[in-house]
Structures are given as C-alpha cells and as structure tokens.
Amino acid sequence: MDDVSDRIDPARAWVAAAITALTALVVGSFAFPRRVHDGFLWRYFWGPVVADGTGSTCAQRIGGETRLLDSAVECQQATGIVAEPGYTTVSTLSYAVVLVFSLVGVVFLLRRLDIGRERGFFFALFPFMLFGGALRTVEDASVAMLRTTGEPAISFPLSGLFISPLIYFTVFFVTLAALLVSVAAARRGLVPRYEYPLAAIGTLAFATTIGYLGWLSVTTDVLGFHPAVAFITLVGATLVAGLAWIGTERFVPAVNVGTGYMGVLVVWGHTVDGIANVLSLDWASELGIPSYTPKHVVNSAIIEITGALQPRSISEAIGTAWPFLFVKIGAALFVVWVFNDEIFEESPRYSMLLLVAILAVGLGPGTRDFLRATFGI
Structure with missing residues (x-):
C-alpha cells in the first residue's frame, strides 16, 4: 500500500x-x-x-x-x-464539502507557487472577503430596483454571477487572478512582496463596489442611507474583538498563541455577521430599515428555538435573534483556540487557507447583511 x-x-x-x-x-x-x-x-x-x-x-x-x-x-x-x-440543508452541506475540496486544490496551487505560509497572505486576502459581501449587495440592490422600477441595475442571468453559489466562484477567480498578477509582479522585482499589490487590488475592488452602491443611493430613490447600522455594527464588532483579545491575553493567553492578530480578525468578522443579523432581524423598525427574514439554516433554527423557549414579553422587548451573536462569538473564539502552533507547523498552507475560509464564511455574509441594512435594501 x-x-x-x-x-x-x-x-x-x-x-x-x-x-x-x-x-x-x-x-x-x-x-x-x-x-x-x-x-x-x-x-x-x-x-x-x-x-x-x-x-x-x-x-x-x-x-x-x-x-x-x-x-x-x-x-x-x-x-x-x-x-x-x-x-437549504442540502445546499449548505454541499457548499461545505465543495469548500473543503477547493481548499485542498488551492493548497496544491500555493505549493507550486511556493507561497501561502506567511501571515501577510491572510491579511492580504481580507479585502476580498469584504468585496465578496459588497458584490452580493450589488445584486440585492439590482433586485430592489427591479421590484420598484421594473428595471434591474444588472439583468439576469448576468446577475446570477453575484448570487450564491456562483458568487463564490466569481470572487474566487477574481482573487486568483489578483494573486497570480501579484506573484508575477513580485518575482519580476516590481514590488518587494506579493502581499502588497494583492491587498491593494482587493481594496480597490471593495472600494469600487461600495462606490457603486453609494452612487445608486444618490441617483435613485430605491436605496437609502442609514449610517447608524454601519456604525453600530463596525464599532460593536471592534469592541467585542478588542475585549476578546484583552480577556484571552490576560486570562487564557494560550488561545491566541497560534493565530495572534489573525485571531482578532476572525472574531471581528464573525461578530460583524452576528450584530448585522440581530439589527436586521430584531431592530429593523427602530432603525428605520426594511424588515428581513433569516436565510441561513442555523440562524433560522436559533430564532425558532429562542422563540419557543423565551417568554413572549422578553421576545417582544429584545427579539429572538440575539443568541446568534453569542454563538458566532463563541464559535470564533473556539476556532482561534483550536488553531495552535502545532496545526500551523504541520500544515502551514492548509491551516492558513482554512483560517481564511473560516473568516470568509462569517465576514462575507456579515458584510452583505450590514450593507443591505445601511443602504436600506
């Protein structure tokens, strides 16, 4: 054998x-x-x-x-x-299988390029996660325009490239192209490290997408602007991530040994998702934004269970989505703790990519959720 x-x-x-x-x-x-x-x-x-x-x-x-x-x-x-x-449950499990399988393939590519061990690789991919969520919001805006005016901003089936699961392929190939260009630039001596142009391209893609959403909000009556949502989400996530770092460093420093500041970003990204969901599902009327319904299986289950167990008076006061935030924070801290030094030493590239994927599955949907609410889509 x-x-x-x-x-x-x-x-x-x-x-x-x-x-x-x-x-x-x-x-x-x-x-x-x-x-x-x-x-x-x-x-x-x-x-x-x-x-x-x-x-x-x-x-x-x-x-x-x-x-x-x-x-x-x-x-x-x-x-x-x-x-x-x-x-659905089937699609969610299928995406998980495809994700793991794709990660293995990307590991082989990174080995061939001899990159992906550095922590700068993780941080350079961060803007692409924001870009993916923002790009999905563009499709939401297009659908909103279709329902309001009869004409979408982006016609179907082209808009399908921005909807799950195809948007994952869209963002993947954009990121892959940016990575190959960045590596080529570094090896030709045009830049000192490939992470710099990679992060710059991702930031430009995200900024362009946000600019397009802002342009739609100014030039049409379909989109609005609710900065309180973005403020509460981003500041709240930053406070949670900061407190998590300070608390674990003081009382359980072993949690952060493997990931360092990468772990802070993981907690931040998943907290963004948790806060955005709570605001969108339970506080929409107070914030003056459209009401939303959960699309994720786990989120729906948590809301259903909370509604069944929690007294109605409490549900009416604080809503039923709040446990999702604590689940996201707890899961993120658990992941950060699991990714110790041994994991990175045994398989640095795969560990780095897996950590990127873990951040992306939280920050991508979270970015979409808080941008939808911010622009009133």
Whole structure:
C-alpha cells in the first residue's frame, strides 16, 4: 500500500477527482434530467439563484420548464419542484464539502507557487472577503430596483454571477487572478512582496463596489442611507474583538498563541455577521430599515428555538435573534483556540487557507447583511 500511495501524485489525484465529479453531474443531467438536473442541481442550487436573481418569491420547475411565482400562496400551491431564495440543508452541506475540496486544490496551487505560509497572505486576502459581501449587495440592490422600477441595475442571468453559489466562484477567480498578477509582479522585482499589490487590488475592488452602491443611493430613490447600522455594527464588532483579545491575553493567553492578530480578525468578522443579523432581524423598525427574514439554516433554527423557549414579553422587548451573536462569538473564539502552533507547523498552507475560509464564511455574509441594512435594501 505504501508503494502505491507513493506513486500517486496528490495534485493529479485532486484534478482527477474534480473532473470525475463534474463529468458525473454533466452525464447524469443528460441521462437523468428529471432526477439529477431538476431534482438536485436545479432544486438546491440553480433554482434558488433564479428566484433570487429575478426577484421572485419562488421558482417552479415542472415538465422541464421554469416558472416564476410572485406570491407565497402560489408557491405553496405549486406542484413539481419549487425553489425559494436562500439556503437549504442540502445546499449548505454541499457548499461545505465543495469548500473543503477547493481548499485542498488551492493548497496544491500555493505549493507550486511556493507561497501561502506567511501571515501577510491572510491579511492580504481580507479585502476580498469584504468585496465578496459588497458584490452580493450589488445584486440585492439590482433586485430592489427591479421590484420598484421594473428595471434591474444588472439583468439576469448576468446577475446570477453575484448570487450564491456562483458568487463564490466569481470572487474566487477574481482573487486568483489578483494573486497570480501579484506573484508575477513580485518575482519580476516590481514590488518587494506579493502581499502588497494583492491587498491593494482587493481594496480597490471593495472600494469600487461600495462606490457603486453609494452612487445608486444618490441617483435613485430605491436605496437609502442609514449610517447608524454601519456604525453600530463596525464599532460593536471592534469592541467585542478588542475585549476578546484583552480577556484571552490576560486570562487564557494560550488561545491566541497560534493565530495572534489573525485571531482578532476572525472574531471581528464573525461578530460583524452576528450584530448585522440581530439589527436586521430584531431592530429593523427602530432603525428605520426594511424588515428581513433569516436565510441561513442555523440562524433560522436559533430564532425558532429562542422563540419557543423565551417568554413572549422578553421576545417582544429584545427579539429572538440575539443568541446568534453569542454563538458566532463563541464559535470564533473556539476556532482561534483550536488553531495552535502545532496545526500551523504541520500544515502551514492548509491551516492558513482554512483560517481564511473560516473568516470568509462569517465576514462575507456579515458584510452583505450590514450593507443591505445601511443602504436600506
């Protein structure tokens, strides 16, 4: 067995597995279109994108055709396969599997480029996480314009590139292109380190996206501007991250040994997500922003359980989404504690990428949530 494993190139095995999985989906979609394409790919992945991108309440797949439905009653009475905007348990688990598999592939790429061990790599990718959340907000703004004026800012299916799960691929390829350009610039001596242009490109992409949202808020009546949401979210997350750092450094310093200031950013990013959700779901009327409903499975479950266990008077006073914030903070601190020195020593690139992914799954949605509320989308 050892001889066989030694002869297998892990990178080639990864490519072979990726090609095999894609081939199986393509062949299955043609051979069994109702079961594989309609019942799996469309139902859990493309259908929610169609419903979201067109501003519909749901999308119906029946007889190999797609219909868009605009009312909850129609969606409840619809036959065939019905997909609503947002995530399901199947799609969430599938994204997790694809994420881990993709991380392995990126590790092979980083090994080939001989980069990815440095902590500067982590910080240089931070702007791209903000960019991903802001880009998703652009699609939200486009849908809002469609519902209000009848014309979207970005027409579907192009807007599908900014909706989950396709937006992950969009941001990934933008980041990959920026990384390759930055590495090439560093190796040609144009910059001292590749992290500098990489961070600069990500910052420019994020700033451009925010500028576009600001332009829409000024030139249209569809978007508003509620700076209190951004202030509470960002200042609150900064205070929580700072207190978490001070507290752990004083009482449990071992928590931060492996990650250092990277851990502070992880806690900050997930706290942004937690605060943005609480404000959007429980304090919308007080802040003068549109009311929202949870799209994530975990968030929905927490709200449902809290509503069932918490007295109604308390729910009316403080809402039911607040435990999500503490879950996010606790989970982030746990992750920071788990990423000790040994993990980084055994597999520095994979550990670094996994930490990037952990921050991204919190900060990306969090950025989208607080920007949506800030611009009243």
